[in-house]
Amino acid sequence: MATRKGTRRLEPQMSNASPSLDNRARTRRYAAPLAPASLFPGPRMCSAAHMVRTTAPSQNSGPSPRTVPLRPMTVPAAEAEERARSFHDVMSRRRTVRDFDSRPIPDGVLEWAVRTAATAPSGAHVQPWRFVVLTDPERKRRLRAAAEAEEREFYSRRASEEWLAALAPLGTDAHKPFLETAPAVIVVFEVHKGPHTPRPYYTKESVGIAVGLLLATLHQAGLATLTHTPSPMRFLNEICERPPEERGAYVVPVGYPAPGARVPDLVRKPLDQVMTRL
Numbered sequence: 653m654a655t656r657k658g659t660r661r662l663e664p665q666m667s668n669a670s671p672s673l674d675n676r677a678r679t680r681r682y683a684a685p686l687a688p689a690s691l692f693p694g695p696r697m698c699s700a701a702h703m704v705r706t707t708a709p710s711q712n713s714g715p716s717p718r719t720v721p722l723r724p725m726t727v728p729a730a731e732a733e734e735r736a737r738s739f740h741d742v743m744s745r746r747r748t749v750r751d752f753d754s755r756p757i758p759d760g761v762l763e764w765a766v767r768t769a770a771t772a773p774s775g776a777h778v779q780p781w782r783f784v785v786l787t788d789p790e791r792k793r794r795l796r797a798a799a800e801a802e803e804r805e806f807y808s809r810r811a812s813e814e815w816l817a818a819l820a821p822l823g824t825d826a827h828k829p830f831l832e833t834a835p836a837v838i839v840v841f842e843v844h845k846g847p848h849t850p851r852p853y854y855t856k857e858s859v860g861i862a863v864g865l866l867l868a869t870l871h872q873a874g875l876a877t878l879t880h881t882p883s884p885m886r887f888l889n890e891i892c893e894r895p896p897e898e899r900g901a902y903v904v905p906v907g908y909p910a911p912g913a914r915v916p917d918l919v920r921k922p923l924d925q926v927m928t929r930l
């Protein structure tokens with residue numbers, strides 16, 4: 653089979669492709685449609701540390717992927733638990749915040765957070781995400797007005813009694829002042845197949861992981877976030893000037909919490925309720 657730059661021959665670790673598929677079958681499965689070559693930049697630009705070979709080149713009779721040396725994290729084993737614990741201590745203080753201060757977000761933070769989000773693994777390395785950062789007050793005002801219109805429908809008609817009961821401990825309603833008071837709102841879109849974009853795979857999983865990294869980075873930088881999910885989200889395309897192949901998935905207000913901000917008294921499940929070892 654001819655080798656072509658840009659042909660997908662790497663398999664992201666999140667793929668559940670059957671290990672029993674032989675290499676030719678995998679190549680067929682992953683070769684079409686072609687991702688733009690720009691998704692697989694040359695070795696010097698490539699930071700795709702999550703990509704792995706399907707086979708070592710010397711044992712592979714078929715085409716082999718372009719590879720670069722892994723830049724492994726070098727954490728001494730004796731420090732691993734402490735590193736994990738200290739990251740947990742930071743992340744365990746993250747809370748969804750609904751009261752924001754007008755204090756501006758320091759320069760560069762949003763860019764680093766989006767860069768970090770965009771390091772997420774994605775199905776076939778398609779990177780099916782777009783982060784639209786809104787800071788213009790008029791744009792945020794329009795966003796709030798449109799989101800509140802959807803939410804009024806949700807709270808008065810669409811939501812089941814069961815759903816409303818589940819939301820009661822959060823104290824949410826159709827009012828979304830944070831969409832204006834937060835100094836920035838990041839609207840996250842899934843990017844589907846379009847005139848200039850390839851078909852994505854595992855889109856929700858990929859974008860969900862990216863948003864997790866976004867929230868973690870912003871929290872680490874001292875900023876508060878809210879993961880807001882108005883439904884339906886089609887109105888986001890017009891406000892964010894995005895084409896129809898992009899679908900709004902998350903609305904993330906970002907900023908410093910208001911002085912004296914309070915959050916619901918929620919308890920996280922302990923380890924034995926979320927982890928099973930076999």
Ligand code: IYR
Pocket residue numbers: 803806819822824825826880881882883
């Ligand atoms: N989108 C509504 C309702 C809502 C739904 C869930 I699931 C939440 O965890 C919180 C709210 C709203 O934003 O109010």
